[in-house]
Amino acid sequence: MRKLIIFAFIGFLAQLIDGSLGMAYGVTSTTLLLTFGIAPAVASASVHLAEVVTTAASGASHIKFGNVDKQAVYKLIIPGSIGAFAGACFLSNLPGDLAKPFIAVFLLALGLYVLVRFLFHFEEREKNQSLALTRKKSIPLGLIAGFADATGGGGWGPIATPVLLSQKGASARKVVGTVDTSEFAIAVSATLGFLLSLGWEQVNWLWVGALMIGGIIAAPIAAWLVRKLPGHLLGVLVGGFIVLTNARTLLTTWDTDASITPFVYGFIIIGWAAAVAYAVKRNRGRSEEAAVVS
Numbered sequence: 001m002r003k004l005i006i007f008a009f010i011g012f013l014a015q016l017i018d019g020s021l022g023m024a025y026g027v028t029s030t031t032l033l034l035t036f037g038i039a040p041a042v043a044s045a046s047v048h049l050a051e052v053v054t055t056a057a058s059g060a061s062h063i064k065f066g067n068v069d070k071q072a073v074y075k076l077i078i079p080g081s082i083g084a085f086a087g088a089c090f091l092s093n094l095p096g097d098l099a100k101p102f103i104a105v106f107l108l109a110l111g112l113y114v115l116v117r118f119l120f121h122f123e124e125r126e127k128n129q130s131l132a133l134t135r136k137k138s139i140p141l142g143l144i145a146g147f148a149d150a151t152g153g154g155g156w157g158p159i160a161t162p163v164l165l166s167q168k169g170a171s172a173r174k175v176v177g178t179v180d181t182s183e184f185a186i187a188v189s190a191t192l193g194f195l196l197s198l199g200w201e202q203v204n205w206l207w208v209g210a211l212m213i214g215g216i217i218a219a220p221i222a223a224w225l226v227r228k229l230p231g232h233l234l235g236v237l238v239g240g241f242i243v244l245t246n247a248r249t250l251l252t253t254w255d256t257d258a259s260i261t262p263f264v265y266g267f268i269i270i271g272w273a274a275a276v277a278y279a280v281k282r283n284r285g286r287s288e289e290a291a292v293v294s
Helices: 002-021 025-034 040-064 070-092 096-120 135-152 156-165 172-198 205-225 231-253 261-293
Strands: none
Touching: 002 025, 002 040, 002 172, 002 205, 025 040, 025 096, 025 156, 025 205, 025 231, 040 070, 040 135, 040 172, 040 205, 070 135, 070 156, 070 172, 096 156, 096 231, 096 261, 135 156, 135 172, 156 172, 231 261
């Protein structure tokens, strides 16, 4: 029962972050599940199965709050679904012990990317109602992000969200809502790939149910928060969190000298705290500038 409560909290936390940032449900959930010693393929399969429900709830909430560009969603779901299915089949055929460190490295890299992206390159722009996403951009984006999502247990948001935000005039609110809503199709396709490759018996339905419950509770809260919280600050928080947890996985997997471990954790925590402080100061400066202008 205690583990189920923890998994429900993981689902809640991951969906709260994902629904506010347009990323990190899969990365956060898979990272935490790996710390419990769950095999990478089983962890990713459990997360994607839970995401079928949580992304539906999240998408409905974002649509209700007007956070979605439906045309961009339609252009992303087909290539994204193909990439996710292929990635799930690929990961399912890798031995768990062999895949674990590589998946942890991939997730750590994503965490660093999220941290740097939101610390230094997250800027508010003139906001358009449409994301103006073309087929030329949506097809490779969907294929790559979908494949990365299934193989890493997360990657759809960390790849799709920054790419869409890089477009001139893109609204952060629209990007987050669009990425979250389109993720439903990616979760369905990845789940089908895992179930065909692994079989139903590999899935722990109690874990999945706990993740679902936490995610469903968080979905409407996150859709509302996306209008209220500074996105770059939340991005720095989740990026540092992902780096810390995956560093732990790698240190454990590689049997690192115990005397080195505290220094590694200390270095990461200090760097993370400095990044958060910088993000808070930056946001405060922007608020003061906006007050002076008004």
